[in-house]
Amino acid sequence: xxxxxxxxxxxxxxxxxxxxxxxxxxxxxxxxxxxxxxxxxxxxxxxxxxxxxxxxxxxxxxxxxxxxxxxxxxxxxxxxxxxxxxxxxxxxxxxxxxxxxxxxxxxxxxxxxxxxxxxxxxxxxxxxxxxxxxxxxxxxxxxxxxxxxxxxxxxxxxxxxxxxxxxxxxxxxxxxxxxxxxxxxxxxxxxxxxxxxxxxxxxxxxxxxxxxxxxxxxxxxxxxxxxxxxxxxxxxxxxxxxxxxxxxxxxxxxxxxxxxxxxxxxxxxxxxxxxxxxxxxxxxxxxxxxxxxxxxxxxxxxxxxxxxxxxxxxxxxxxxxxxxxxxxxxxxxxxxxxxxxxxxxxxxxxxxxxxxxxxxxxxxxxxx
Amino acid sequence: xxxxxxxxxxxxxxxxxxxxxxxxxxxxxxxxxxxxxxxxxxxxxxxxxxxxxxxxxxxxxxxxxxxxxxxxxxxxxxxxxxxxxxxxxxxxxxxxxxxxxxxxxxxxxxxxxxxxxxxxxxxxxxxxxxxxxxxxxxxxxxxxxxxxxxxxxxxxxxxxxxxxx
Numbered sequence: 383x384x385x386x387x388x389x390x391x392x393x394x395x396x397x398x399x400x401x402x403x404x405x406x407x408x409x410x411x412x413x414x415x416x417x418x419x420x421x422x423x424x425x426x427x428x429x430x431x432x433x434x435x436x437x438x439x440x441x442x443x444x445x446x447x448x449x450x451x452x453x454x455x456x457x458x459x460x461x462x463x464x465x466x467x468x469x470x471x472x473x474x475x476x477x478x479x480x481x482x483x484x485x486x487x488x489x490x491x492x493x494x495x496x497x498x499x500x501x502x503x504x505x506x507x508x509x510x511x512x513x514x515x516x517x518x519x520x521x522x523x524x525x526x527x528x529x530x531x532x533x534x535x536x537x538x539x540x541x542x543x544x545x546x547x548x549x550x551x552x553x554x555x556x557x558x559x560x561x562x563x564x565x566x567x568x569x570x571x572x573x574x575x576x577x578x579x580x581x582x583x584x585x586x587x588x589x590x591x592x593x594x595x596x597x598x599x600x601x602x603x604x605x606x607x608x609x610x611x612x613x614x615x616x617x618x619x620x621x622x623x624x625x626x627x628x629x630x631x632x633x634x635x636x637x638x639x640x641x642x643x644x645x646x647x648x649x650x651x652x653x654x655x656x657x658x659x660x661x662x663x664x665x666x667x668x669x670x671x672x673x674x675x676x677x678x679x680x681x682x683x684x685x686x687x688x689x690x691x692x693x694x695x696x697x698x699x700x701x702x703x704x705x706x707x708x709x710x711x712x713x714x715x716x717x718x719x720x721x722x723x724x725x726x727x728x729x730x731x732x733x734x735x736x737x738x739x740x741x742x743x744x745x746x747x748x749x750x
Numbered sequence: 751x752x753x754x755x756x757x758x759x760x761x762x763x764x765x766x767x768x769x770x771x772x773x774x775x776x777x778x779x780x781x782x783x784x785x786x787x788x789x790x791x792x793x794x795x796x797x798x799x800x801x802x803x804x805x806x807x808x809x810x811x812x813x814x815x816x817x818x819x820x821x822x823x824x825x826x827x828x829x830x831x832x833x834x835x836x837x838x839x840x841x842x843x844x845x846x847x848x849x850x851x852x853x854x855x856x857x858x859x860x861x862x863x864x865x866x867x868x869x870x871x872x873x874x875x876x877x878x879x880x881x882x883x884x885x886x887x888x889x890x891x892x893x894x895x896x897x898x899x900x901x902x903x904x905x906x907x908x909x910x911x912x913x914x915x
Contacts, residue, residue, distance in 0.1 A: 613850065
């Protein structure tokens with residue numbers, strides 16, 4: 383329970399995504415990077431016994447405590463957390479589902495104000511992750527590169543001149559870097575162009591995944607686009623290719639939205655109007671349904687149908703009304719039916735003051 | 751670079767390119783995303799990498815490889831596509847290359863080098879440059895120079911060893 387775990391409380395006290403540049407933007411929620419690193423001379427987590435894993439976890443925790451950039455971070459052992467607390471960490475993208483499911487002797491170090499979390503004994507010994515708003519991949523690389531340098535001063539990484547950073551899975555060899563952007567693409571979804579986008583992006587060596595990564599659904603028209611290949615190119619080249627593709631996808635998304643507006647597509651306007659109706663008046667909302675409606679509200683804000691500040695509200699609630707985070711906030715387990723009622727109540731309160739939707743050209747008014 | 755191959759099953763543009771070594775022959779397979787998925791090639795849990803890896807090795811050497819450091823075998827790799835320890839990459843290097851070619855743009859690292867390795871590499875670079883100088887000095891019969899270079903080389907080799915530890 384959160385009351386018993388001050389570290390969890392510390393992480394979730396502030397809410398929101400991260401301290402770094404907290405204002406929301408159209409189309410791109412956030413960008414993130416992760417570096418896979420392993421310690422030389424140690425068995426990799428999946429092939430190590432309990433003692434070996436415990437030793438690596440201990441070494442990593444004590445090394446990270448000496449890294450200045452991580453001062454004030456929370457240190458969490460996975461087997462000391464409740465299920466809903468782990469779930470909340472997954473929902474906040476601070477840990478992966480794999481770490482949540484890991485058996486023993488794994489942990490995470492979270493410095494939320496820096497948008498930084500470091501998983502220990504997931505697939506690799508260390509998975510250093512950083513997230514920030516906006517599109518500045520170069521700046522994010524600079525930040526994570528510096529943290530990586532500081533950690534490397536304390537720990538001896540497994541590295542080969544030819545193959546780069548040695549990772550448990552050969553798909554991560556080389557840079558060990560996965561850079562990604564969390565994209566909001568309702569325009570392309572509504573226009574039925576998403577499949578084509580996924581295919582084109584795949585041909586460029588990039589991957590499109592659902593909200594929570596590999597194998598997950600794209601609820602709320604939220605997608606992650608990331609590099610697939612890590613060996614054979616330097617980080618800068620990989621990042622630049624990703625940035626180019628992201629710009630192209632953003633352009634396509636904005637074009638699709640413009641077209642929807644131009645055509646005064648009734649189906650589209652109806653969806654946005656209904657989303658508002660449900661958020662203001664619903665009494666039972668599953669997290670998937672809530673995500674879809676919040677996604678449409680975000681779209682309405684991007685398109686000037688409601689003031690842009692409602693995008694911040696939608697973004698905040700997209701995170702806060704996830705099952706695990708709701709339970710952490712309540713400090714106790716809540717069964718799904720009660721969660722759906724509570725979620726609907728939160729939405730009614732939050733959206734009570736949302737003004738009537740207006741079309742950009744004044745051609746649409748949802749309430750008239 | 752994107753290649754303009756066609757899927758060998760359905761003829762659609764191929765986005766998955768596999769290279770498989772069977773015996774001494776190299777087989778290249780081009781598949782579209784759908785066929786690749788259907789065949790389980792893109793599914794890490796499926797046959798894919800492990801099959802290729804284990805299969806290629808067994809065919810090539812006819813004996814079982816085991817990592818000296820951690821006891822890991824290609825059969826273990828087959829289970830989930832993950833290695834046992836960083837040294838597995840040295841042990842399994844000969845059979846690794848075709849697999850890496852299917853996954854990455856190239857098989858040589860061009861990215862960041864950790865500072866420790868950079869130090870080692872720069873010493874290594876200096877050593878190989880001095881070795882060339884040594885050869886040249888011997889060839890030119892400048893034996894006094896050669897002796898000096900040999901002493902310097904010995905010192906550098908020693909410092910590389912201590913820094914590697």
